[in-house]
Amino acid sequence: MAGFNKIFLMGNLTRDPQLSYTPNQTAVVDFGLATNRRWTSRDGEQREETCFVDCRAFGRMAENINKYMTKGRPMFMEGRLTFDSWTAQDGTKRSRHRVTVENFQFLPTGGAASNIVDQNAAGGVSHPGDVDSQARSAVGPLRSEASGTEVDDIPF
Numbered sequence: 001m002a003g004f005n006k007i008f009l010m011g012n013l014t015r016d017p018q019l020s021y022t023p024n025q026t027a028v029v030d031f032g033l034a035t036n037r038r039w040t041s042r043d044g045e046q047r048e049e050t051c052f053v054d055c056r057a058f059g060r061m062a063e064n065i066n067k068y069m070t071k072g073r074p075m076f077m078e079g080r081l082t083f084d085s086w087t088a089q090d091g092t093k094r095s096r097h098r099v100t101v102e103n104f105q106f107l108p109t110g111g112a113a114s115n116i117v118d119q120n121a122a123g124g125v126s127h128p129g130d131v132d133s134q135a136r137s138a139v140g141p142l143r144s145e146a147s148g149t150e151v152d153d154i155p156f
Contacts, residue, residue: 007099010076010107011035014052019066029062031055033075033099055079057101065104074107 014032021027033055038048055077057065069075079102085095 005080006078007081008076008078009033009035009053009099010074011053012074013069013071016071017066017069019062027059027062027066029057029066031065031069033077054096054098055101056082056098057104061101061104065101068106074109075104076107077101077104079103 011033014034017029017031019027019029033053035051035053036048037051038046041047065075077099079099082098082100083095084098085093088094
């Protein structure tokens, strides 16, 4: 049976990244990310919920996140869901899900990224294509670096 494990998150760091190294000197950074969801309930009341996610990155990516990111800074990331389990000091079995970061993007503080989220929340139901088109309008047209042609001008 085929599987698919891919997560896309956009949110703000909940704490400063914590950098450590494995015994073979691979950089590892742990940080938290908070994502907000806003919607209008059936009775017309504005609602909001926040989801807190533990994240981990490795290697050069970990070093860059540690160097440039701090608590409160926005980030867009993609990764995979991993499951950690261990035995605590008191003998109880513990477990949690964590996102292992595979790619990320720094976002401007309070600028275009927050406008995309706010516009999505104001519109009620959101569709994945809506965020893409809003991101494009907020950041500007995508261009092919080789020719300078706008991506929207390419017929395929």
